[in-house]
Amino acid sequence: MKYLFGNWKMYLTHQESVVLASHLSGRSFHEQSLCVAVFPMMLSFLEVDKQLHQSAIKRGVQNIAWTPQGAYTGAISAHMVKDVGASYALVGHSERRYIFGETNEDIRKKIDAALEAQLIPVVCIGETATDKAENKTEYRLKKQLMKALEGLSLQDNQLIIAYEPVWAISQGGSGKPCPPLVAEERHAWIKEEIKQYTKAAIPVLYGGSVNPGNMLSYMSCTDIDGVLVGSASTTVENMVAMIEAADKL
Ligand code: PGA
Numbered sequence: 001m002k003y004l005f006g007n008w009k010m011y012l013t014h015q016e017s018v019v020l021a022s023h024l025s026g027r028s029f030h031e032q033s034l035c036v037a038v039f040p041m042m043l044s045f046l047e048v049d050k051q052l053h054q055s056a057i058k059r060g061v062q063n064i065a066w067t068p069q070g071a072y073t074g075a076i077s078a079h080m081v082k083d084v085g086a087s088y089a090l091v092g093h094s095e096r097r098y099i100f101g102e103t104n105e106d107i108r109k110k111i112d113a114a115l116e117a118q119l120i121p122v123v124c125i126g127e128t129a130t131d132k133a134e135n136k137t138e139y140r141l142k143k144q145l146m147k148a149l150e151g152l153s154l155q156d157n158q159l160i161i162a163y164e165p166v167w168a169i170s171q172g173g174s175g176k177p178c179p180p181l182v183a184e185e186r187h188a189w190i191k192e193e194i195k196q197y198t199k200a201a202i203p204v205l206y207g208g209s210v211n212p213g214n215m216l217s218y219m220s221c222t223d224i225d226g227v228l229v230g231s232a233s234t235t236v237e238n239m240v241a242m243i244e245a246a247d248k249l
Pocket of ligand 1: 007089164168169171175207208209210223229230231232
């Protein structure tokens with residue numbers, strides 16, 4: 001199974017999100033070999049879900065709270081999003097870690113909450129430019145993986161890892177993607193690391209400046225199970241091109 005996930009971040013208005021979803025709703029692809037999901041902003045989730053309900057495209061959210069219910073102003077729980085149709089939740093995206101200050105501990109609580117609500121967490125890990133410059137990439141990834149996975153009892157495909165080097169993520173436009181060969185080596189290393197924690201099959205996706213022009217160079221690598229696309233996933237043209245290309249793999 002290959003994965004093509006589109007994280008719309010905070011790029012689109014409500015109206016734009018709904019229009020994009022409605023244009024995608026008629027797309028068909030081989031669902032046995034390709035899993036496509038979009039992650040709209042929370043305000044648009046219900047309407048996007050409605051547009052895609054009959055389609056093969058699944059829906060996820062960009063963030064969840066770690067507690068199920070109660071006096072938590074501004075928070076939305078894993079149970080709540082599961083209840084309205086979400087299949088996936090991004091957890092620990094680098095923008096949540098580095099802009100909103102989420103720690104490995106917060107992220108672990110969110111992973112536990114997602115699993116408890118039967119939502120598949122897409123756990124994002126990745127080294128920053130500073131980590132890379134200081135040769136701390138493996139240290140960073142080991143730590144993030146350990147905090148995320150230690151002690152979990154997982155079944156196949158119950159959790160997904162997205163390797164997103166922070167330096168490769170675009171800032172609303174063109175970014176500096178990680179060369180596919182480097183990404184592939186890193187994925188192989190991550191898969192070995194994961195084996196310390198679980199025997200379950202855990203898909204590992206690549207994210208960071210993926211677009212229709214470079215997507216296949218990642219997707220066609222054996223150790224890369226798919227891609228998590230940010231800014232390039234916010235137009236119909238790009239999404240359709242990526243779905244069509246991924247479907248031919
Ligand atoms: P990008 O974002 O494709 O815009 O670089 C990827 C991500 O942050 O998931």
